[in-house]
Amino acid sequence: MKIDYTYKYPRPAISVDNVMLGYADGALKILLVHRTNEPYSGKWALPGGFLHEGESLSECSVRILKEKTGLENPFMEQLYTFGAPDRDPREHIISVTYFVLINHFPVVENNAEKVDQVAWFPWSELPDVAFDHAAIIRVAIDRIRAKIRYSPLAFELLPEKFTLSQLQTLFEVILHQTLDRRNFRKKLLSMNILQELNETTTKKVGKPAVLYAFDKKKYDTMLQQQIYFEL
Amino acid sequence: MKIDYTYKYPRPAISVDNVMLGYADGALKILLVHRTNEPYSGKWALPGGFLHEGESLSECSVRILKEKTGLENPFMEQLYTFGAPDRDPREHIISVTYFVLINHFPVVENNAEKVDQVAWFPWSELPDVAFDHAAIIRVAIDRIRAKIRYSPLAFELLPEKFTLSQLQTLFEVILHQTLDRRNFRKKLLSMNILQELNETTTKKVGKPAVLYAFDKKKYDTMLQQQIYFEL
DNA sequence: GCAAAAGTGTTTAATATACACCCATGA
DNA sequence: TCATGGGTGTATATTAAACACTTTTGC
Known part of the structure; x- marks a missing residue:
């Protein structure tokens, strides 16, 4: 029952949007849903x-994460x-966005019913997206680029067990630069995490x-000693 | 006329709160307003x-900034x-917060009329504050501590013309550590900003x-060359 | 002339960079 | 045996850290 x-004053609506990033086949990917309602019906x-x-x-x-994945x-x-008041053509909708890192790809089946179609897109081949979502994605990518250098985000994108080469390639993809294999290994191993x-x-x-596996205990010990992760 | x-569904209200930081008398200060309405009447x-x-x-x-200062x-x-739904006792109010750096202290007079009383408090001597504002202030302080190391925020807190000693003291206050004067000068001057x-x-x-004055043009040139400010 | 804050160089340690060959495996 | 990707060390350059005396001014 509704x-x-x-209210005495108009109120914007509040939505939450997730930028979900995953890493597979050597590329960062973003989860998008295919809209079947207006506005932007047919867009991702x-x-x-x-x-x-x-x-x-x-x-x-x-909740949104769980519903979709x-x-x-x-x-x-x-x-x-x-x-921005005009970011949604219907009315003023404030979007609080979240940044989600996923280290394995859920079976994203069109699991029947009303669930929208969802798909992973490589960040370099994104379709036209609805609303101001292109700008949101840009902020997310800027965030991961900056933060992966001084925060152990990379481990959130890899499976629990990974090789140093996989880790290095992930950094190379996100930072968009090649790294020296010997120096990379030396640095990561010397961090003792x-x-x-x-x-x-x-x-x-x-x-x-x-x-290798990321050792969170060692990492926390390191933080307590005011030593920080830095690539 | 109201x-x-x-709406068919309940909507939280949306407020914007500013954490305004200024630097004077060797301390970081925060601008607070004295509440005269419920809830938390009498608190800052x-x-x-x-x-x-x-x-x-x-x-x-x-707008809020201009109204108050x-x-x-x-x-x-x-x-x-x-x-959080319970962060305001009245109803669900979402607060989008902003971080403001002020490099000179406005004449904060009780400029007549209905304007609330406002005052600057040193961050180490804050009064009990209303709502979850203590948590918000903590986030702001964490932000400035982290960001002043890799972003030219410090210049936003000083007058246009400043001495290297003033700049150094500001860093020391925010980072809560002493810095070597010669090394500090060497580093800042070698950045050529x-x-x-x-x-x-x-x-x-x-x-x-x-x-000295901060030279934004030189700083932008530096950024274009992918050289970054870092203390 | 003295108190107070500004200004200045060098030595040493630590960290970053550049670079090339051997190893283990599956086909 | 060969193609493929994994694994390793050293020399050099750069940057960071530690440290103490002289200068200029107002009183």
Whole structure:
């Protein structure tokens, strides 16, 4: 049952939109949903929705994430709040955006029912997107570019076990520059935040690579000593 | 004339709150207003207000700034958006917060009329503040601490002409550590972003100090060459 | 002439950069 | 055995850190 809510002053609506970034096939990818309603019907857009009653902003972001992907505990942080009055043709809608890093790709099936079609797009081949979502995505990419240098974000985009080469390639893709393999390994290993596993990859080709895992305990110890991650 | 606005779903209200930081007498200070209305009547709070119809978030922040201080063009950036449903006892109010740096202290007189009493408080001697404003201030201070290291924020807090000692003391206050005078001067001067003026301070005591000004053109050139400010 | 703050260089340690060959595996 | 990607060390350059005395001014 719906009741009506009446206010003396006009109120903008509040939506939360997630920029969900994943890394696969050597590219950063962004999850978009295909709109089937107006406005911008037929265009792709960031997964988002309106804030529910009694819900906090981060709860809303988590809910949207779960609805679209089924994921529950990825890395999330608030990105920015967009509030230009004309950013939505319907009315003034404030969008609080979140930045989500995903380290494995959920089975994004068109799981029946009313769920919108969702798809991952490489950041270099984004379709035209609805609203001001292109600007939002730009802010997200700027954020990850800057922050991956001084924060252990990279590990949020890789599977739990990864090789140093995979880690290096991820940095190279995001920073858009090549890095020296020996210097990269020296630096990362000297930080003492990686746990070397007794496992190697089994590849079709080339020498098997040792697998590592990010060691959060070591990382926290490092922070307490006021030593900071920095590439 | 007020008309009523009716929505099918409840809508949180949206306010904008400014954390305005200034530097004087060797301390970072924060501008607070004294509340005379409920809730939290009698407590101090961040200057803020509700978003007007057709107004963007940054316009709202600028308007509030002008109302409280008369200032028009200080450095401003969005800080964070706070949206816990219980952060305001009246109802769900989302607060989009802005971070404002002020390099000279406006005459903050109780300029008649209905204007609330405003005052600058040193960050180490803040009174009990209303709502979740203590948390907001903490985020602002974390932001300036982190950002002053890699962004030329410090110049936004000093007058146009300043001495290297003043600049150094400002860094020391914000970072809460002492810096070596010779190394500090070497580093700042080698960045080539300061313009040496043909003026010196006239003090009661000690050797007069050469005045410098931040040279934004040189700084922009530096950025284009992908060289970044870093203390 | 003295108190107070400004200004100035050098030595050493730490960190960053550049660079090329051998190794282990699967086909 | 060869193609492929993994793994390793050293020399040099750059940057950071530590440190103490002289200068200029007002009183």
